[in-house]
Amino acid sequence: MAPVTGGARDAVAGVAAAEVVAPSTAGEVAEVLRSTRGSVVPVGAGTKTGWAAPPSSCDLLLRTSGLDRIVEHVPGDLIAVAEAGVPLNALQRRLAEHGQMLALDPPEEGATLGGIVGANASGPRRLRYGTVRDLLIGVRVVLADGTDARAGGKVVKNVAGYDLGKLYTGAHGALGVVVSTVWRLHPLPKATGAVVVPVADGAQAGRLAALVARSTLTPTAVELRFHDGARELVLLFESIEASVRAQSAEAVRLLGGGERASAPPAWFGRRPEGPLVLRLAYAPAALPHILAALPGGACGTASACTGVAYAAVPEETDLAALRAAIAPYDGSAVLVASREPRDAADHWGPTADSFGLMTRVKDQFDPARRLSPGRLLGGL
Template sequence: MIEGVTVGQAGPEDAVGGVLPRWVALPESVEEVAAVLRACAERDLAVVPTGGGTKLHWGAPPERCDVRLDLSRLDKILEHAAGDLVVRAQAGVTMGALAAALADEGQELAVDAPEDATVGGTLATGAAGPRAFRYGTPRDLLIGVTVVLADGTVARSGGKVVKNVAGYDLGKLFTGSYGTLGVIAEATFRLHPLPAARRWVRSEVEAADLPGIAAALAASQAEPSAAEVERPEPGARPVLAVLAEGAAAESRAAALRELVGGGEISDAPPPWWGLVPRDETLVEARFPATGLAAVLEAAERAGLALRGSVLSGRVLLAPAAPVEAEVLAGLRRRVEAAGGRVNVLAAPHAGLDRWGQVSALPLMRRVKERFDPGRRMSPGRFVGGI
């Protein structure tokens, strides 16, 4: 089909949201990605880029999927400028492999992601982990990107040094776009030195006390890097875990323990720390600091387990069964009243309003028209059917 590119017939395991592609293409370079997209453009074939598949069930099913573009063979770390605290990697590099390579130089990409997730997939879904409170999201750490557009055009923006941020908007546009604008092929990130030490404070708290505790943690001179909460079922006492890292981590953890009202200090996180549920149904709530109490109450009323950050305002809600439209509407109403929003990241059935009201939707549709006028890139996967 395409000279030099491995292309095969798709099987049931290649389905995206229940939509089975006709072919799977496995390019091994940016040039091969471009060749695949040019060939698809000539034949009006719809393409869904994929990485490690850890979040492939996120987003709506594509309206059509002719070619699954498997980026797993773009798995090279192209450059690590340790002196500049910068790394450039292909989209198919797993976060675990990247972390291991950077650790050899005493550095890290401060993004908490599953080890088998890929660089491209982490960016495409806009996933953020516990330490986003201190370091920012993957989009904040991205300083350069190479993308391939729907017609096969290769575009680059940003640079490999932190002070060169020309074209950074391209990285912002593609991060969190679920592959609907084009293919993220390479990414350049700003790094941080590995902390000398890490200590976690773990404590059971009362749900009613959490908003006050979170406010105290955010203002604390002990400077926590993250604070994660888990409530495995409605009515259970939440478990709070707070991370101190870097200089004097032990003494700072002791100060944080006083703030949360006691608990134990450990040099290892709880097993659920930063873990992204791979449930068929997964709901996300994002909210300002003032909205935490409302989100806790809304999740309780909806009967949803809860896990996420009380500092950066993002929690994941996992129901025991597929969430009903009425339950979702009530949850969304309460969270939006507190200044937040609710997204259905994954759901096994259609008919749910996955994204709610999005004020920027007209602009997002214009961007989609600009980058993918033929609607060949993951059509329908994102907000508003984009």
């Protein structure tokens, strides 16, 4: 395995790598970790490196793009096994040939399965299908000392051993290198429809979202867009044709209006762009309060029934004040993009009560603290 180079791409969140490698097997990943004494930062396609704080050092950038094999697809069991470097869109094309899909829809073009796990990335369809933690049923990882570890299996219900899949989801490579994944699949929907409802303000958006949440409707997603003072709520329905028609009609009646469409608007599922972009999490019922706390000029989207939003805010936004304003609503604000890299405290915000447990987990899996050092909450 020879070192690779990629020019300006050989950096993570502004921190240049001294060396770059792209192993093509789990064994090569293990050998890299056993033979390297310095810091190692694993990345996939690099589409979400800004989702974690900059590493304190990067002696070796380990790209998982060489781990690019779809190992197995069992349509009858609705499962697929694929290596970490497989792009999500490549897996979706393969599954679509059998009328199936992996029900994750992060919008980053070229995102790989390992990167999606590491960043815990999902999209609007999380309302119906859940997130990475719900759909990942098995994982193979290489630990910091080169140990090959596996958890879960090729069945939807598996209770044997520790659930490493959940532990590695959102870990940004700080606990080990994900080399292979096992996924629960779903059938592709036969029909799609949307209802678009203009809303006057955050309070009305909250009321309409609450109506949907308490109803018998089963939308795949309920997304709110706020931009330049305009707001619109979109309900996405995916099912058989008769169900999509009936639910769309009921949604218009329930919400007191709305325009029916065969597909959601072009902005649906996209992240906002700007010099400072935040991922907000909060109690779903607090949507109006979260929108009111955002500074003037903020724009973005909110998954109105799940309590997740992405907002582009002015670069001069006082993050500490914003975090304090949304904290009473179980709110948090994490950077996912910024013009200049921020330190861990500014990136993640205050440490949580669980920080002690997180520290012990990090020390158990990576006692030398050389995997993605400094990227997690509190500089872990």
